[in-house]
Structures are given as structure tokens and as C-alpha cells.
Amino acid sequence: MLYFSRWKTLLIWGLVVLAVFMALPNAFSDEQLDSMPSWVPRNKVTLGLDLQGGSHIMLKLERQDIVKERLETVVGEIRQTLRDAGIRYTGLSGVGQQVQVRITDQEKLQAAVEALNPLIEPVSVGGLTGGTVTEATLEQPGDGLLRLSLTDAGIDYRVSSAVSQSMEVVRRRVDELGTTEPLIQRQGEDRIIVQVPGLTDPQRLKDLLNQTAKLTFHMVDTSMPANEALNNRPPPQSQILYSTDDPAVPYLVERNALISGENLVDAQAVFDQRSNEPVVSFRFDSRGSQRFAQATQQNVGRPFAIVLDDQVISAPVIREPIIGGSGQISGNFTLEGANDLAVLLRAGALPATLTVVEERTVGPGLGQDSINAGVTASIIGAIAVVIFMLVFYGTFGVLANIALAANIAMIVAGLSLIGSTLTLPGIAGIVLTMGMAVDSNVLIYERIREEVRGGRKLVEAIDIGFKKAFATIFDANLTTLIAAVVLFFLGSGPVRGFAVTLSIGIVTTLFTAYTLTFWLMAFWYRWKRPQGLPTSIRTGYFDNRNIPFMAVRKLSFGAAIAVSIAAVVGFATVGMNLGIDFKGGSIIEVKARQGAADLSDIRDRLSGLNLGEVQAQGFGDESSALIRLQAQDGGENAEQSALSKVRGELEADYDFRRVEVVGPAVSNDLTYSATLGVIAALVGILIYIWFRFEWQFALGAIIATLHDVIFTLGLFVLTGIEFNLTSIAAILTIIGYSLNDTVVVYDRMRENLRRYKKMPLDVMIDASINQTLSRTVLTAGSTILALGALYLFGGEVIASFTFAMLAGVLIGTFSSIYIAGPVLIAFNLRPEAFQAEAEKVPATTGA
Known part of the structure; x- marks a missing residue:
């Protein structure tokens, strides 16, 4: 009990020291690293274009060019082949993916077919798997006409x-x-x-x-x-x-x-x-x-x-x-x-x-501003979380903060080791991870307090508290990990960077919360030999509150339904302020070379360029402006032409700090992948919950999560905040966070179902929510502190992202109490199969 062998201690701290060692190069410049010994690692986190400046350009190969060139080649080959064979012909022409020619001498029709057969023979595509592809087929409609058609498979190969x-x-x-x-x-x-x-x-x-x-x-x-x-x-x-x-x-x-x-x-x-x-x-x-x-x-x-x-x-x-x-x-x-x-x-x-078809350019000046804003927001958020834990947990808060520091070092080391690119949303992922890491510690500490209140000795309470909390921590973090993995595979650019950072943070959180914090707790106990919990723990305020949450379930559920209906109606009628990621167009951030940006002058100068709707608004300080151009008629080339016109008009007076251009082809793909991503994440998470819990729990999680998504979309409609790719990342993260909250409450409900077999369901749900109330409030509070720092100090670029996240934390906390609980009552939890399982579990299981 609370014993760690020497090899296990060495392994735990060896991993921490190794992480710090691997993360250390990020504190030095390349020149400083070059002057250090060869055994010092050189891997550093690569800064994304939004942090160091640069250009991201997506090019699309024009398929029609390939078809046209291939058609001209085939026409030439047919002409040369028939001439070499001495076969007279007429009407040789190519249209679309077909070439046709009429053989004037019917007696030489078969000879013409044999001469042209090499053009339709399968071509080897090479590669490891080998294989062939037929690039063309030959038909004889009659009357000496030969028609050669280029196959889609052949064009795809070309x-x-x-x-x-x-x-x-x-x-x-x-x-x-x-x-x-x-x-x-x-x-x-x-x-x-x-x-x-x-x-x-x-x-x-x-x-x-x-x-x-x-x-x-x-x-x-x-x-x-x-x-x-x-x-x-x-x-x-x-x-x-x-x-x-x-x-x-x-x-x-x-x-x-x-x-x-x-x-x-x-x-x-x-x-x-x-x-x-x-x-x-x-x-x-x-x-x-x-x-x-x-x-x-x-x-x-x-x-x-x-x-x-x-x-x-x-x-x-x-x-x-x-x-x-x-x-x-x-x-x-x-x-x-x-x-x-x-x-x-x-x-x-x-x-x-x-x-x-897509262009995203960030000037080096704006990149440095983003780095400064991200670092400032991260430091302020970290300090706020550290103070928060010290205020509520005292000695235990010190242990949690040590684990949090190790967690951040491991995230940076992981990003450095795999050569990942850190973007501004990636910094948001680190800040969010800090809040989620605190959640794991809070779960453990509150479990320990609960065991002590139940009459156990402190040493037993620590051991049992860690073991009981781990299953909940694992379930809660895995749901967020599923959302992050979906983000990685279906997202692009900065969204992927956010997904990678969040995924690494979840893995490191599981290690630091359960293993490192456990070792620190064991070391503290052996050192101090305390008889009880430290008096510096101040979360007892939430004990024995017995708030009757289910007593107002009809009112809260009805209000949630009304808000959801209003959100759906607003979404269908008013619609959201879609960003260029989903409707195409251009966003240009400029900064006046001298003085303040003259928004009316910008509008007047650009309105004469025949670019359709042009918006210009203040952005950040008074010298900066954000220009929006609607999607241009004429496709991707028209978008680039519009950007060139804007540059020519404003370049003498303004620096172009950021440019984003999304053509119609890319915007359609992004809309499809974003929709697919949300659906895939929901399905994956809910399958896992169905597997881990009973079907009523899965259904409750579905309804609570849909409520959160609908509410968040309604918030975008109400506020008019731009909905873009990072908004999708925010929604998926809200889904993960909300389910994290719901899973923690559900886990306690399942435990109480096994312990109190005859307790009325509404009383049991109230008891479970009250027992986890301290964890719910503290986790929401620490996450809001971290996200609040990011919203206030992280810069304009991710302001809408963090605003949606902040709202999502609040609504996720609400739904885990007032939506997820009443659903279980509505669908009559405690089926016979579950009662049978409950009979097998000793009454002393939970606390």
C-alpha cells in the first residue's frame, strides 16, 4: 500500500527528467544549440505559419488540361498510325473524352482496327503492387466509323x-x-x-x-x-x-x-x-x-x-x-x-x-505578435490555475502543480520528438489540457476526501481513492481523445495542430495524474506521516449540500427544449455568419504604415474594383483593419485576381499582415469534412459509452451532447460570431468536455445503483450529482480560468474559438446535471439485467 519499488520510482522520474531534457532545446536559439555538445538534443517544436509567418498554398491540378493534352496526343497518334499503314480516312476529330475517325475504304476497316489496337492495350502502372490500366476503348458503330474513348481510369492514372x-x-x-x-x-x-x-x-x-x-x-x-x-x-x-x-x-x-x-x-x-x-x-x-x-x-x-x-x-x-x-x-x-x-x-x-485554390499567408510581424500573445495567455492561464489549486487544496495543490509542470514539459517534449507543428490553436490545446489535467487531480482528491469521511484511515483512503478515480479518469479522457483523433484525420492545418496537442496532452495527463501524482502522494505520506487530511483543503464547502436538482427537472428540461427550438429556428432562418472556410472568399488583415486605418477610405477605394460585397472593420488596435471579400464569380482564378486588385490598391499605404483565400472547391470540401467530422466524433464517443454503460446512459449522453451542440450553434447565430474551421474544433472539444463531465456523473450514478438498490431513482441521481458537485465546480472553474486567459490575452485571431469554448464549458456543466440526469428518469433506468448485475456487487463497493 503506497509502496513504490526502486525500479518503478526510477522509471517514473526517469521519464519526467527525459521529458524535461527533450523539451529543453525549445528554450534556446539555433545558434546557442549549435555551440552545445553533440549529445544535447536538437529537436524543437516547429512553429506553425500563424506563429512565425509564411505562406500556405494549396494547388489543384487541372484535370481538364490532362484530358485535353491526352486527347490531342491520341488524335496525333491515330493520324500517324493510319498514314504509316497507308489507310485513307476522313473526319478525324476529338471532343470531350472521345476521338472518332471514318475509314473511307471499307475493305481496310479491319486493318485499321488492328493498326489502332496498340492504343487500347493495358498499360502497366508499376509500383509495388504492379497492375495495369486500360486507357482507352475502341468501338465500331458502323459505316466505317471508329470511336476511341478515353477511360476515367486512364485519366485518373494520368x-x-x-x-x-x-x-x-x-x-x-x-x-x-x-x-x-x-x-x-x-x-x-x-x-x-x-x-x-x-x-x-x-x-x-x-x-x-x-x-x-x-x-x-x-x-x-x-x-x-x-x-x-x-x-x-x-x-x-x-x-x-x-x-x-x-x-x-x-x-x-x-x-x-x-x-x-x-x-x-x-x-x-x-x-x-x-x-x-x-x-x-x-x-x-x-x-x-x-x-x-x-x-x-x-x-x-x-x-x-x-x-x-x-x-x-x-x-x-x-x-x-x-x-x-x-x-x-x-x-x-x-x-x-x-x-x-x-x-x-x-x-x-x-x-x-x-x-x-487556397491561400493562407501570415506576415512575420503578425506571427511574432501571435507568439507573444499565446505565451502571455499561457503564462497567465498557468499562474491562475496554479493559484486556484493552491487556494482550494493547499498541500495537495502543491502536488498537483508539480504534476501539472511535468505534464506541460511532457507535452512540449512529445511535440518536439515527433516534429509536430505548433499553431495558435495548438497553444489553445495546451491551455485546455491544463484545465483537464486539474480535473484528474480534483477527481482523485475528492475521492480521497470521500473515503476519509466514510471512516477509512488516510493511507487506505489514498490507495482506494486513486484506484476508484482511475476508471472515471480513463473513461472521461478517452471520450475527449476520440474527438481529438477525429479532428486529426478530418481536419486540416491549424485544426490538426490543435488535435495533436490535445491528444498528447490527454496521454500525458493520464500518466501524470495517476502515476506521478500517486508517487508524490505516497512520498508526502511517508515523509509527514499525517493522521488526517491537510487542513489546507477547502473543498468541504460543497459537502452535504443535498441540493434537489431533480425537483426542478421539468422546469430545467422545458427551458432547455425551448432554447434548443429557438436555436434551431434561428439556425434555419437567420443562419450563421459563415467564414470563408465554408462559403469561399478572402480575408485580409492590413496595418496602416502611418497613423490609424481609415475604414471608410478602404471601403471607398475597394468598392470601385468591382469585387462585390466588401467589408472593412477595425481589428485589434486602431492601425489595423480586417477586410472581407465575398466569393468571386469565376472560380479560383477569380479569387486570386481579386486579391491582386486589393494589393495593387492598398499596398502603398498598408502592410498586408495576414491573407486567407479559399476557393469554392476547397470550401465545399471543408464543409463536407467538417460535417462528417462532427458526426464521426459523436458516433465514436457514443459507441464507447454504450459499450461501457447501459443503453439509458448512452441515450442520455446523446441527448445531452446534442443539446450542447445545438446551444453552441444557437450562440453563433445570436452573437453573429464568425463560424469557421476553428469553430468546428471548438464544437468537437465541447463535445469531449461535456461528455467528460457527463461520464463522471454517470460513473457515480452507476456505482450508487449497485450500492443502493432500493433508493428512488430521482433521489439517487440527486445524491450522485451532489457527491460529485465539488469536482464539477472546481473543474469548470479551473478550465474557465485557463480559457479566460486565452480569450483575454490570446489575440483576436482565436477570440471566437475561445469564446465558444468558454460558453461550451458552462453549457456542458449544465447539461451533465439538468439534461443527462432527467433523461435516465424519463427512460426508466434500472432494467432487470442491471438489477441482476447489481445483486452480485457487495454493498461496500462505493463510497
Whole structure:
């Protein structure tokens, strides 16, 4: 009893010391760590973009580009195949995903089919599992017509390959910028996420990523002037392309490229020795050098066009054969423009267009402000919780605070070890964990007090109190963990960071509350040899209150139903103030370079840009403003165009501190995943409660939780607070917290059901709630202190998140008493099966 072997003591404190050692590097700069011995760990928590600044961009590969290119390729292959086979045809064309051709000589129809069969043969997809995919099917409708259809599976294979190729091209382009530790990863079937910490010029990054960078060299068609070709039809072998000049100059160029950028091996920004202007020097491989030399030898005196993504960069005249395999591209470049073009050419061309569908950019200044606000809020919250525990528990509060400090160190160590990214919501997760860690200690301490009041000696009370409390602590924390896991798998960005932090915090809380606190309690008892509880414990105020909660259950239940109906009606009629995560659009936070932000001037200047509804409001201090643009008609490209217009209008007078742009494709996906996340979390939690308790308990938990969700949604409707991704995180956390509360009360009810088999149900529920009242009040109080510090000092960015959490704590506490209890009475708890189980349990089980 209260005995810890030496090896167990060493193991417990070894883990704590190791956690502190692993977390310690976060207190030093990289330069300081480099000067330390090699055995000192180097792993640190990676700061998210919202804390250190940088850009998060989601790119979508345009599937239609792949289909179009594949269709043109198949048309060309059919043309070449039939010509090589000497088979005459007519009407060769491609539309959608189908190509059709009519064979004029019916006797050669079968020969044509056999010649085209290689186009429909399965293609090996490679990989570890092998396998093949059929890219096209061939049909014969009759009358000499052959129809070749591109399969969806074949297009999917091409898209997947193009995404993989695009990731490598994107990686090379971003690496050329010289940024530190960029993150480039695939998301879904056709999207790529690019995160570049510390980037101060997101527009330059988007310009680099938006260009396909297909470089080709074409001869200029001099058979007629370009303007004449514009007014009439250009020759079939030529096309009109425009230059990058302003105004653009048309050029008539031959369709067939002399050579393409695939043969480039190097490109560098240099200064022209004659004009001293920035140009791009390029060099071909051996094959490209040979083809370029041959083309220039045959066309001396003629102009040729250097074309990038269907735009003519320059069109110099070939004065003499270029046989060295190298040359220069000039086009009135700036030094940065020449360097960016060289980066594009070195990195290679993208197989298809990449469209920016989501952008989240945070300036380094705002990132530092967020760090300061988060650290300040965390310190204030921690101090408040520490004082709270000391006031109510005295000596036991000291033990709890030691365990809390170890808990925070273990969270930081865990984040450092797995290389997790700490975001502003992640800091909120740490602050919330502090409140939940206190809950575990309160459960244990109140159990010990209860055992002492029941007549047990202190040493026995400590031992039994820990054992009884652990099952409740485990159940309560596991429900929150389920919500956190769902958040991780279905969330994105900062929401995932919150889920990771909360998950690690739950695991460390179980360790520190049950193992470390138990050891500290045992050490204190062996040291002091007390005869009773410390007199510094001040929670006796809640003892023997015998508040008749169930006496007003009809009134409280009726009021809850009325509020819930009002919330549902408001949700259906008024609706919520949906953020850009769910309806698309842009949010731009700006700070005046001088003086205060002039909101009316911002509105007036932006209203003339034809961007639809524009809102501008104060944000934080008087020099800052938050601008909201509605979702633009025209898709993702229109969103980026709107952002460019705003930058052009305001950049001279304002610093752009934060930019969030969400296109319609992403907003639809986020809405779907958020809805699925809430449903999945509820189902997972309720299945667990059904498994651990009786069906009436599960039903009561369902109704109480739905009440909390509906109330929270109604709060968003009533206050008009923006509902965004972090709001989903708040709702899921409220679900976990509310169920945590409900499970604690239900656990005591189940215990009393076994002990008092003939007690009226409403009296038993009242007794259970009163017995856990001190824990309920103290846990809510400590959590409110932690969240209150975050709300007051954590900054505007997460103010709505913490406000929802604060309201959720209050309503969760209400529902665990006034909703979860009456439901058990309404559905007549104590079925025969449970009574049979209760008969087997000795009456001395609970206290």
C-alpha cells in the first residue's frame, strides 16, 4: 500500500527528467544549440505559419488540361498510325473524352482496327503492387466509323502521374528560392500543399507556381503580316501568339516547335555585356544543341520566337548559326524577373496547370505578435490555475502543480520528438489540457476526501481513492481523445495542430495524474506521516449540500427544449455568419504604415474594383483593419485576381499582415469534412459509452451532447460570431468536455445503483450529482480560468474559438446535471439485467 519499488520510482522520474531534457532545446536559439555538445538534443517544436509567418498554398491540378493534352496526343497518334499503314480516312476529330475517325475504304476497316489496337492495350502502372490500366476503348458503330474513348481510369492514372511529376517540379522551384524547410505534400487525388515558413513575398511564390513554364522555340511565319492574319485566317500551319509587352504585340508563329525546354540543362540570370541589362542565359544538352544548331543554320536572316506558356518573350533575328548549344533570352527583364524565369526553366515544366485554390499567408510581424500573445495567455492561464489549486487544496495543490509542470514539459517534449507543428490553436490545446489535467487531480482528491469521511484511515483512503478515480479518469479522457483523433484525420492545418496537442496532452495527463501524482502522494505520506487530511483543503464547502436538482427537472428540461427550438429556428432562418472556410472568399488583415486605418477610405477605394460585397472593420488596435471579400464569380482564378486588385490598391499605404483565400472547391470540401467530422466524433464517443454503460446512459449522453451542440450553434447565430474551421474544433472539444463531465456523473450514478438498490431513482441521481458537485465546480472553474486567459490575452485571431469554448464549458456543466440526469428518469433506468448485475456487487463497493 503506497509502496513504490526502486525500479518503478526510477522509471517514473526517469521519464519526467527525459521529458524535461527533450523539451529543453525549445528554450534556446539555433545558434546557442549549435555551440552545445553533440549529445544535447536538437529537436524543437516547429512553429506553425500563424506563429512565425509564411505562406500556405494549396494547388489543384487541372484535370481538364490532362484530358485535353491526352486527347490531342491520341488524335496525333491515330493520324500517324493510319498514314504509316497507308489507310485513307476522313473526319478525324476529338471532343470531350472521345476521338472518332471514318475509314473511307471499307475493305481496310479491319486493318485499321488492328493498326489502332496498340492504343487500347493495358498499360502497366508499376509500383509495388504492379497492375495495369486500360486507357482507352475502341468501338465500331458502323459505316466505317471508329470511336476511341478515353477511360476515367486512364485519366485518373494520368492525373496521378502528373501530380507526382508536378510535386517534383514544385519542389525544385521552391528550393531555388532558398527558403528554409519548405513542406510540399500531396493531398487527395489532385492537390498539392506548399508551406513555406518565413516567406515575406507570397505573390512571388504564387507567380512561380502558377506558370506551367513550357518553353518552346518557333520560327516566325513571315508569309504574311501578323495584323493581316488577325483580320483574316492565319495559315493552317501557323498561329497567332502575343508578346508579354504592354500593350501586347501579336506574332504569327509556326505551330511546330523547333525545340522545347525539355532539352535545357541550365539557365541563369546574368547581365548582357553590351546593354548591361538582365537577361537569361541558357544551355542545351547534346541533342538540343544539335537540333538548335541545325535550325539556326537553315534559317539565317529569319526571326524566331521564344515562347513561354503561349506568350512570346522575345523574337530575335538569327544573324548567324548558333552552334555552341547556348544562348540568351532578353525581354526587358528586371533582375528579379530574370532570376525567376531562370528558376522556372531550371526546375522544368509542369505537366498541367496548377490553380491556387487556397491561400493562407501570415506576415512575420503578425506571427511574432501571435507568439507573444499565446505565451502571455499561457503564462497567465498557468499562474491562475496554479493559484486556484493552491487556494482550494493547499498541500495537495502543491502536488498537483508539480504534476501539472511535468505534464506541460511532457507535452512540449512529445511535440518536439515527433516534429509536430505548433499553431495558435495548438497553444489553445495546451491551455485546455491544463484545465483537464486539474480535473484528474480534483477527481482523485475528492475521492480521497470521500473515503476519509466514510471512516477509512488516510493511507487506505489514498490507495482506494486513486484506484476508484482511475476508471472515471480513463473513461472521461478517452471520450475527449476520440474527438481529438477525429479532428486529426478530418481536419486540416491549424485544426490538426490543435488535435495533436490535445491528444498528447490527454496521454500525458493520464500518466501524470495517476502515476506521478500517486508517487508524490505516497512520498508526502511517508515523509509527514499525517493522521488526517491537510487542513489546507477547502473543498468541504460543497459537502452535504443535498441540493434537489431533480425537483426542478421539468422546469430545467422545458427551458432547455425551448432554447434548443429557438436555436434551431434561428439556425434555419437567420443562419450563421459563415467564414470563408465554408462559403469561399478572402480575408485580409492590413496595418496602416502611418497613423490609424481609415475604414471608410478602404471601403471607398475597394468598392470601385468591382469585387462585390466588401467589408472593412477595425481589428485589434486602431492601425489595423480586417477586410472581407465575398466569393468571386469565376472560380479560383477569380479569387486570386481579386486579391491582386486589393494589393495593387492598398499596398502603398498598408502592410498586408495576414491573407486567407479559399476557393469554392476547397470550401465545399471543408464543409463536407467538417460535417462528417462532427458526426464521426459523436458516433465514436457514443459507441464507447454504450459499450461501457447501459443503453439509458448512452441515450442520455446523446441527448445531452446534442443539446450542447445545438446551444453552441444557437450562440453563433445570436452573437453573429464568425463560424469557421476553428469553430468546428471548438464544437468537437465541447463535445469531449461535456461528455467528460457527463461520464463522471454517470460513473457515480452507476456505482450508487449497485450500492443502493432500493433508493428512488430521482433521489439517487440527486445524491450522485451532489457527491460529485465539488469536482464539477472546481473543474469548470479551473478550465474557465485557463480559457479566460486565452480569450483575454490570446489575440483576436482565436477570440471566437475561445469564446465558444468558454460558453461550451458552462453549457456542458449544465447539461451533465439538468439534461443527462432527467433523461435516465424519463427512460426508466434500472432494467432487470442491471438489477441482476447489481445483486452480485457487495454493498461496500462505493463510497
